Amino acid sequence: MEKELMENQGSPAETYYRKVQLPAGDLHVYASGELFAGLDYKVFEMANNNLQIPDSKYMSYTPDVHVGVGTCIGTTAIWSADSGYVSPSIVGSDIGCGMRVHLTNLHKDDLREVKLRRKLVKAIERHLPVEEHARGHFSDIRLEHIIRKGLYGLPKKYVPDGYTPRKATSLTRVECGKFGFDEQYLDRLPEMVWHRSHRQLGTLGNGNHFAEIQAIEIDEEHRDIAEQWGLTDGQVVVMIHSGSRAWGGAVNQYCSSEMVKTMSRTGLGTADPKLLFAPLDSDCAQTYVNLMYSALNYAVVNRHLIAYGIREAGKEVFGAKFEMTTLYDLMHNYAWAEKHDGQSLFVHRKGATRALPAGHPDNPDMYAGTGHPALIPGSMGTSSYIMVGKPGGKNNYYSICHGAGRIRSRSATKRLVTLDQFEASLRIGTEDEVVVNQRMLESLIDESPQAYKDVDQIIDSVVGAGLAGVVAKCKPLAAVKGV
Template sequence: MHVFANAEVKESFEDKVFEMADNNLRIPRNQYMSYTPDAHVGIGTCIGTTAVWNMKDGFVSPSIVGVDIGCGMRVHTTQLHKRDLQDKGVRRQLIQAIEKYVPTNERTNTHYEDIDIMDVVRSGLKGLPERYVPNERWLTHVEESTFTFSHGYLEKLPENIRKYAHGQLGTLGGGNHFIEIQYLEIEEEAKDVAASWGLFDGQVVVMIHSGSRAWGAKLGQTYTKIFREAMYSWGVTNPDRNLLYAPIGSDVGQTYLHLMYSALNFAVSNRHMIAFGVQQGFRDVFGGETELPVLYDLMHNYALKEFHRNEPMLVHRKGATRALSPGHFLNAAVYKESGHPALIPGSMGTSSYIMRGRAEGEKNFYSICHGAGRARSRKATKELVTVDQFEASMKVGTDEEILVNHRSLKTILDECPQAYKDVDLIIDSIVGASLADVIAKCKPMAAIKGV
């Protein structure tokens, strides 16, 4: 078991984190397992886990994928400078414009009823009508745009999954999902790399965090039951009944993997359509020709076949981000030489980061953190943190106020910065372990959260 965390971060890990590691390592024939510094207790497995098995005789675990299958990050750039949004009135106008196109209420359906979600889950971005693909860049600047699988497995979907997922494509969802308007501070030693990616100091960017919505959630819930029943029938037990797994080659393992790919297709397409709506909002405020080029889109909840140590392996990442080094063969073609941007959110009121993987990251299967990581539960946050403290961290009442789309911060108190670890310490751990380097800090200006 490997832990990538500096002394201060590691000291903050609760005992349950290591207890869960022990439970995970009871799954047979594990090739590798690690925690990133944002690791914290999850269901069955900690968020911040990388776990690897050989494809030929290994195991797949929905617990080490997570329920929000394909959840991930996306960043779009603009040609705007932070001074263009310095006026709080402009930022409020932009928030309202984006909310016209991106539903943030769980009970509100998408604006894109003409998209057949079955086309999307089968073909990913290639299943979208052409009118929703502004240019080729929106298809190529992604970790994966299409996850291929045998469509016969779709017949094994829960009957109600389409009903629940219908109307959700292009919607944000609740919890820690967000759209954030930020500006960049480029690291001095990374200016050349940043320039090659089209980034500059003070540049306004948009960071999006969302996943597969009800499609992935229903799959996760359904296969939790199916895996539990299968393990019972095989006589397999584990100290944690929420830690579920099956041989990759078994019927239940193969079915889960294929249906998981359908959720990955939904997730990347969902972020794409959220971004499409965000661009429409920017055009309402800054003019109809405003473009928001894609910087990158990547996931942090999934299991994928990858080649490591000259062998095919199933790499699980639950709350962990792949950060490939320059020249790595798995890089998207446009980032083959430079390495791709790794997108790491902080928390409301703190910096997020754009990083780039290093060759030394091979030791951790090129996994880094996926964010700051929760420091306390939602319930504990509401008990321990006051609205006044939240307001202070958001600089309410000052010219530098980080605006939000909620009338009262009380409604999203469980997402305040105090609910999360210090993201700067998390990033320090990643850099200190030589897993990745910082290219730019992303400083928040306005945030849109679901309700």
């Protein structure tokens, strides 16, 4: 399969964009020349399979793209909302996985001592159930309420900034706090899923999920936006990365099984048997779409409850004066309908973040004049970013990266990266040590920075392409990982 690239001419942004002509259609790639040259050949094979799904309108890769199951992580794929297709493979198994950032009233100097950072991490472990199953946490929350109502199904005690929906930032500073869907589809999931999912409420999960304590550096070009968002130099923030846990996993498993049957019966398919898809007007597609929205409700509540636990830990360590207000919550694994140039489109994002510019009608009211915060995590031990969408993002349907992107599998990372290298990346034993909750660092080597691309190169590509700009850089002080 030969890649024929368009010539990069005109604006500087075009040096970060390439249109790759594949047998099944055009793939749009946003990446620097160096990142593009380093892409695994399999990402193009996978794109060609994805483009064989009928009636595709658009498909692109962000610079953090890497091979996934059926579809690459870092994909935006679009069909008509009226006569298109939906693909669980182009959403991902962790439905609704995404990011949340909270602002605190602490300065990095308040956490200068490694001993104090360790104290905070231990307090977080007491309030945040990091094990796979949270035994007894949040037992007063009714799972059916949050599945149906999202954040608006939480009891008042878990909304610490007040329960007036228009005033509570934890309810309004989110991409979406409640996803509506046809609740009759809930009956298709087995009873045991409800029990397991309830026990996992407010948990991080394993893999690349985390909660980090970070200190920010404001980018001068966007200092005015940072100030409007309440950001200050040296401010301590909390960044959370998690998804829909057992609920999303059950939705994906059940719906994928049903979709395999439909594809077999109707003759749909590509060279990749793991690439699943169905027409939006089919029963299995409607089942998936409706249950997917229930998983999005779970995911946004899950991140909210993780933040609630960290807030309680902060009060334990710093007293009642400790504050932790929501900056924003958004997803990077989902599919839903969006309006673009008057067209109703069904947009899939798998490992891709929506970044809307100022003036876009889909921005929450408080971010209408600036664009909303786009939250991009780095790898463990490296910086993360708070960004804002630019008008040029329209060219990619306002999709940007979702992180650094893996360059090594977990097994390869464990084989190639030594414990000494990992400790050096976390600056263990220095005043700048990134304190980690895990007692045995060996268990986290597969999440070391050496497993990922250089996040700064990823961000440079996004900025260079004119998709988004940097508002603040977030340097890690401490990290809490699930197991």
